[in-house]
Amino acid sequence: MSTKEMNHLDKLEAQSVYILREAYANFKSLVMLWSIGKDSTVLLWLARKAFFSHVPFPLVHIDTNYKIPEMIQYRDRLALEYKLNMVYGQNTEALKNKQTYPDGTIDRLSCCKNLKTDALKNTLAGTWPRWRMDHNLKKYVPDEDKEPYTGVIVGARADEEGSRSKERYFSPRDKYSDWDVGDQPPELWNQFKTDFAPGTHIRIHPLLDWTELDIWEYIERESIPVVPLYFDQGKGERYRSLGCYPCTFPVKSTAKNIKEIIAELKTGKFKNIAERSGRAQDKEDGGLETLRKQGYM
Amino acid sequence: MENLIDKAKKLFGGETMNIDLMPKMNIVVVGHVDHGKSTLVGRLLADTDSLPQGKLDQVKADCQRNAKPFEYAFLLDALKDERAQGITIDTARCFFKSKKRQYIIIDAPGHIEFLKNMVSGAARAEAALLLIDAKEGIRENSKRHGYLLSMLGIKQITVCVNKMDLVSYSEEVFNQIEKDYRAFLQQIGVVPEQFIPIAAFHGDNMVLKSDKMPWYKGPSILEMLDQFKKAQPPENQVFRMPVQSIYKFTADGDDRRIIAGKVETGKISAGDDVIFLPSNKRCKVKTIEGFNIPAQKSVAAGHSTGVTLTEELYLQRGDIMCKLDETLPQVSSLLQVKLFWMNKRPLVMGKEYKLKIGTAKVSVYVKKINHVLDASNLNSAQKTQVERHDVAELVLETKTPVAFDLTGDIEATGRFVIVDEYDISGGGIITSMIRDEQADVRDQVVLREQKWDFSIVDRGARAKKYGHQPKFILLTGKVGVDKKTIAKEIEKDLFESGCKTYFLGIGNLLRGLDVDLDKKARGEHIRRMGEVAHIWMDAGLIVVATASNLNDEELRMLQEVVSRDQVMIVNVGKNEFRQGLVDVQLEANAPAAESVKKIRALLTEQKVFAV
Numbered sequence: 001m002s003t004k005e006m007n008h009l010d011k012l013e014a015q016s017v018y019i020l021r022e023a024y025a026n027f028k029s030l031v032m033l034w035s036i037g038k039d040s041t042v043l044l045w046l047a048r049k050a051f052f053s054h055v056p057f058p059l060v061h062i063d064t065n066y067k068i069p070e071m072i073q074y075r076d077r078l079a080l081e082y083k084l085n086m087v088y089g090q091n092t093e094a095l096k097n098k099q100t101y102p103d104g105t106i107d108r109l110s111c112c113k114n115l116k117t118d119a120l121k122n123t124l125a126g127t128w129p130r131w132r133m134d135h136n137l138k139k140y141v142p143d144e145d146k147e148p149y150t151g152v153i154v155g156a157r158a159d160e161e162g163s164r165s166k167e168r169y170f171s172p173r174d175k176y177s178d179w180d181v182g183d184q185p186p187e188l189w190n191q192f193k194t195d196f197a198p199g200t201h202i203r204i205h206p207l208l209d210w211t212e213l214d215i216w217e218y219i220e221r222e223s224i225p226v227v228p229l230y231f232d233q234g235k236g237e238r239y240r241s242l243g244c245y246p247c248t249f250p251v252k253s254t255a256k257n258i259k260e261i262i263a264e265l266k267t268g269k270f271k272n273i274a275e276r277s278g279r280a281q282d283k284e285d286g287g288l289e290t291l292r293k294q295g296y297m
Numbered sequence: 298m299e300n301l302i303d304k305a306k307k308l309f310g311g312e313t314m315n316i317d318l319m320p321k322m323n324i325v326v327v328g329h330v331d332h333g334k335s336t337l338v339g340r341l342l343a344d345t346d347s348l349p350q351g352k353l354d355q356v357k358a359d360c361q362r363n364a365k366p367f368e369y370a371f372l373l374d375a376l377k378d379e380r381a382q383g384i385t386i387d388t389a390r391c392f393f394k395s396k397k398r399q400y401i402i403i404d405a406p407g408h409i410e411f412l413k414n415m416v417s418g419a420a421r422a423e424a425a426l427l428l429i430d431a432k433e434g435i436r437e438n439s440k441r442h443g444y445l446l447s448m449l450g451i452k453q454i455t456v457c458v459n460k461m462d463l464v465s466y467s468e469e470v471f472n473q474i475e476k477d478y479r480a481f482l483q484q485i486g487v488v489p490e491q492f493i494p495i496a497a498f499h500g501d502n503m504v505l506k507s508d509k510m511p512w513y514k515g516p517s518i519l520e521m522l523d524q525f526k527k528a529q530p531p532e533n534q535v536f537r538m539p540v541q542s543i544y545k546f547t548a549d550g551d552d553r554r555i556i557a558g559k560v561e562t563g564k565i566s567a568g569d570d571v572i573f574l575p576s577n578k579r580c581k582v583k584t585i586e587g588f589n590i591p592a593q594k595s596v597a598a599g600h601s602t603g604v605t606l607t608e609e610l611y612l613q614r615g616d617i618m619c620k621l622d623e624t625l626p627q628v629s630s631l632l633q634v635k636l637f638w639m640n641k642r643p644l645v646m647g648k649e650y651k652l653k654i655g656t657a658k659v660s661v662y663v664k665k666i667n668h669v670l671d672a673s674n675l676n677s678a679q680k681t682q683v684e685r686h687d688v689a690e691l692v693l694e695t696k697t698p699v700a701f702d703l704t705g706d707i708e709a710t711g712r713f714v715i716v717d718e719y720d721i722s723g724g725g726i727i728t729s730m731i732r733d734e735q736a737d738v739r740d741q742v743v744l745r746e747q748k749w750d751f752s753i754v755d756r757g758a759r760a761k762k763y764g765h766q767p768k769f770i771l772l773t774g775k776v777g778v779d780k781k782t783i784a785k786e787i788e789k790d791l792f793e794s795g796c797k798t799y800f801l802g803i804g805n806l807l808r809g810l811d812v813d814l815d816k817k818a819r820g821e822h823i824r825r826m827g828e829v830a831h832i833w834m835d836a837g838l839i840v841v842a843t844a845s846n847l848n849d850e851e852l853r854m855l856q857e858v859v860s861r862d863q864v865m866i867v868n869v870g871k872n873e874f875r876q877g878l879v880d881v882q883l884e885a886n887a888p889a890a891e892s893v894k895k896i897r898a899l900l901t902e903q904k905v906f907a908v
Contacts, residue, residue: 005529006529006530006599006600008320008321010599010600011599013601014559014599014600014601015601017559017601018541018559018601021541021542021557021601022541024542025541025542025614025656048588048589049587049588049589049601050557050601051544051546052544052546052551052553052555052586052587052588052603053551053588054544054546054548054551056546083548083549168417184413184414184417185413185720185721186413186414186416186417186639186721186724187417187420187721188416188417188420188421188449188714188721188724189420189709189712189714189724191653191713191714191721191724193719193720193721195651195716195718195719195720196719197719222589
């Protein structure tokens with residue numbers, strides 16, 4: 001008797017689950033970044049696949065304080081429902097001193113660096129405060145744990161943007177979070193870099209081989225809840241990629257649900273329009289590659 | 298030329314086609330520098346209408362303005378610039394399509410650390426195009442890359458003899474290259490799918506058949522690509538699942554103990570008898586687990602899955618789960634391998650490395666260098682170490698035995714990487730198994746386990762009732778260091794705390810069970826002690842025994858007879874064993890109470906009392 005042939009989603013799922021389990025088996029201080037967007041939400045779902053409905057590591061969100069409010073509500077709803085070990089970090093200093101783009105004091109890229117890159121680095125390192133969801137109180141409390149996180153699972157996809165296509169599944173960063181694109185460890189036969197010198201940390205990219213369409217097809221197949229911001233609410237526009245509201249713009253679309261998004265992508269409508277085209281910071285000088293070299297995800 | 302592109306577009310391009318919807322195939326393009334990799338890729342992109350509109354004309358116009366001849370490499374560079382601005386075409390992964398499917402070219406040329414990138418890319422490819430310049434002929438990397446492709450397990454290889462225009466489209470030149478290169482490939486066991494004469498720059502035999510080479514009757518490059526077969530997970534082979542982890546997440550009252558892994562080959566069903574190797578533990582599959590999927594009775598190759606067993610066996614990551622009634626993998630500490638090396642630091646004898654195979658990771662040494670091959674001509678070089686870009690045939694010795702298959706039988710469990718300090722530095726395939734000193738005992742033990750008649754009292758239940766796992770504590774050391782006193786004190790201490798335990802006096806065996814043996818049959822005496830301990834452990838006991846003057850091989854034999862992770866080796870006095878073999882080191886004249894404390898601490902650490 002032969003079993004059903006695996007389709008492309010089955011294969012992607014099997015590979016991502018394998019990578020997640022390798023990460024969990026090899027890194028003690030492991031976390032998953034959850035941006036609340038569709039990709040990292042699929043990643044969260046794949047973790048539940050890998051660990052049979054459990055998520056055995058913290059989920060870390062960097063709250064810039066400028067996220068679209070629905071995103072935060074959705075985050076906390078799922079955190080409670082899935083009993084996630086939910087942690088968030090923030091650049092409270094920059095917000096207090098009004099060193100942000102919406103405050104009009106700095107440009108977009110510098111704002112990203114302050115609110116995202118620096119907040120991320122210091123939250124991971126444990127040098128800035130973290131807040132953790134207390135499931136009894138159903139609210140966030142200051143986190144006692146100050147240990148650095150050395151393995152970070154990220155939902156980057158190779159087809160999103162040029163610099164991401166050069167990534168490996170397991171990608172070491174040195175202690176300054178620098179990424180040496182030219183000299184990366186070899187990866188073959190599902191053997192990844194799992195040994196590393198003190199001071200380095202590893203980023204793990206289980207979604208590297210997924211496309212935007214794969215993500216939506218998988219969301220549909222698995223009935224994964226997503227933020228409604230991805231759907232047209234009647235204004236003839238929707239978000240294709242989510243971020244901070246001062247720098248994220250919707251695309252023209254009348255897709256009202258997952259099925260319609262899939263149909264829309266299949267028409268090839270966005271074929272020559274970058275998925276992150278609604279993200280203003282990518283268009284600044286240097287763009288995402290500069291941000292990524294500094295440690296942006 | 299324009300004409301040809303238009304014709305090709307009409308045939309193969311489809312404006313309405315959305316490439317995301319098509320089946321995908323990863324291919325890799327390799328060959329000696331300047332033999333035309335960029336040209337081939339650029340031309341395929343152009344002829345299959347996979348370029349942004351107007352791009353080709355724009356690059357050509359740029360070239361004309363700057364009075365330099367157009368090259369497809371410029372086109373690839375231009376795409377790279379454009380991608381940096383956010384459009385999703387990419388030179389690290391180029392996409393193009395035929396009517397049949399979408400192709401992803403992994404790792405197009407241009408990287409500094411070429412080999413590491415080529416290997417990372419090629420290892421994921423399902424097929425390869427290897428280019429040879431018709432005018433320059435076979436060069437060093439033509440051969441090296443051919444050899445690497447074969448080691449990486451890429452079965453579908455097509456050789457493209459490029460720049461045929463420079464040799465006046467000569468059939469003789471083509472035939473000569475085919476003959477020579479085929480002979481080379483034959484030496485390394487590769488049978489290429491096809492040799493295709495092309496002039497990539499002019500589009501000859503790329504998408505459409507060229508009228509300049511009427512003597513060539515085979516397919517064009519794109520037709521050839523479309524003939525390549527999609528690999529399906531090898532479900533029809535024997536079952537292999539390297540154990541990734543054992544999960545017991547207790548949140549929300551979950552009491553499942555799940556053995557997780559990816560099924561590399563074959564298929565497993567609930568109720569199947571399985572054996573874990575090299576640890577030699579036998580059990581039965583109870584359920585197949587998953588999240589957000591319908592209940593399933595079996596799972597086949599390609600899936601990342603998890604199973605529960607009918608008993609709670611002590612298992613570890615790294616073992617391979619196999620089906621008891623199928624051909625089992627090999628187990629040995631000696632491996633005959635072929636390997637390629639990627640690290641600037643050479644691979645040397647006498648240094649400890651890590652071998653990663655499946656999910657196992659063990660210490661490994663180079664035992665013997667049979668040949669270091671110059672991969673470009675397959676001549677043996679007289680070398681005592683393996684340098685970067687070398688290919689070598691070696692014997693490796695692992696510190697503890699590993700389970701594996703020969704690459705020729707099952708690829709996934711027949712290949713490995715070597716880690717030097719923190720870096721994956723080499724990759725290789727296992728070509729044959731060498732029987733090590735424990736091979737005979739191991740064979741006998743596998744047979745014993747296969748035929749073992751289990752009682753209906755299961756091992757997990759027994760451990761729970763007794764409050765501990767079974768264990769074999771073996772004290773060794775020179776004659777006269779009084780191991781026995783310590784052994785008996787441990788037995789007493791464990792007994793008084795409620796454990797089921799027994800001191801096994803080796804002298805008691807000599808005059809009973811071993812009465813038929815010659816005094817000199819030391820190995821057999823030790824083996825029998827192991828077998829007796831094994832029976833007591835099956836009964837759930839913590840067995841304590843002593844034996845003087847054991848050597849490395851004798852300890853290893855005991856680790857075969859009694860499962861390795863169930864033996865605790867305690868050395869009293871001077872330690873002359875190979876590093877890592879001894880679990881507890883005790884001083885010769887230390888107070889017994891102190892020694893007992895040390896051993897107890899390790900028992901606790903090894904979770905013997907956690908049931």
